[in-house]
Amino acid sequence: MTETLPRTTEDDTTGSYYEVRELRRLSAIEEAFGSDRSFGAYGLGHLEFELFPLARFWVASGEQGSAIVMHARALGPTVVVAGEPSALAAILALHPGMRNAYLSTAAPEHRAVLERFYRLSSPLVMQRMSVDTARFIERPGPVRRLRGADVKRINALYATEGGPSNYNFDAVERAIYYGVFDAEELVAVAGTHIVAPNQSIAVVGNVFTARNARGRGFASAVTSAVTRELLDRGCLDVVLTVDPANTPAIVAYTGLGYRPQASVIEARLTRRDFLGVVPAARRWAARRRSQAPGVELIDPDR
Secondary structure, eight states: OOOOOOOOOTTOOSSOOEEEEEEOOHHHHHHHHOSOTTTTHHHHHTTSTTTGGGEEEEEEEETTEEEEEEEEOBTBSEEEEEEOHHHHHHHHHHOOOOSEEEEEEOOGGGHHHHHHHEEEEEEEEEEEEEEOTTTOOOOOOSEEEEOGGGHHHHHHHHGGGSOOOOOOHHHHHHSOEEEEEETTEEEEEEEEEEEEGGGTEEEEEEEEEOGGGTTSSHHHHHHHHHHHHHHHTTOSEEEEEEOTTOHHHHHHHHHTTOEEEEEEEEEEEEESSTTOHHHHHHHHHHHHHHOSTTOEEEOTTO
C-alpha cells in the first residue's frame, strides 16, 4: 500500500504494531485504495482538485496488512474506509475524524471495528455496481438536462414520499442531473454524487421516479442520460450504489450494462469519544513511540 518505514522501537517485536501516517501525494492515495476502483470511488473522487483540499487521507501498514481512511468535508462530512480491519482500527484509534459524519463506503467486515469508535445509525448493506464505455448500453428516453433553476421541482419530487429535500441551486448546477417531465411536472430524476474526470471516475445517485410514473422505463432513461454524459466527459468508470433488495432498480441498471461489484456498508456515524481526549492521548504516545517524523506507531488492541 505504501512504503514501510524501518522499525524504530524495541517493543515492536510482536508484529502487532502499525505505522500510521497522513498521505497527500495523489499517486500514493490511489495506490492505497487498491485495484477495486468501484469500491474506492468516493475516495478517489475526492482527489479531484476542488475536493482534495477538504479531504484528509490516513494510511496504516503492518505485518497483518494495510488500510486507508478518508475524512472529508467537501460534500458534507464524509468517511470512506478500505483495507484490513486491524489496520483500520489502528487509524481510527488515532484519527476518528469528525464528531458526526456519513459513512459512504465500508466493507461488511469493517463493521465491528467501526462500532468500537462510532455509534452507527441507520446502517445499510448496499450493492456497488459499475459500468464502463465497453459495457454501457444506452437507453434513450424523453429526458432533458436539469439545471439549478429546476431545483424546486427536484426537491418537490424527492419529497413526495415524506422525506425532506434541501438541494440548492449551486449543488444542482455543479452536478449532472437529468429528468423526465409529464407536462410541467418532473416525474423522474437521476444525478451525481461525484464527478471526477481527472480521476476518470464518477458516482451516480439520487435516482428517483414518482410513484404514479413507475414501470415506464423512466429510471433507465434518466440514469442512461447521466451515465452517457459522464462517459463522454472522460470518466472511464461510472459507479452507483443500490439496495440489493430493490429488484426493479437492479434490473434497470443491469439493462444499462452495470455489473455488480462489492457489497458496501453505509451509515450515519457519531464518534463515541465525543471530546476527542482519548485519540489525542493516543496520538501523543504513538508519536513518542515512533521517533520518526510524520509517523505514529500504535497497537490498536492495547
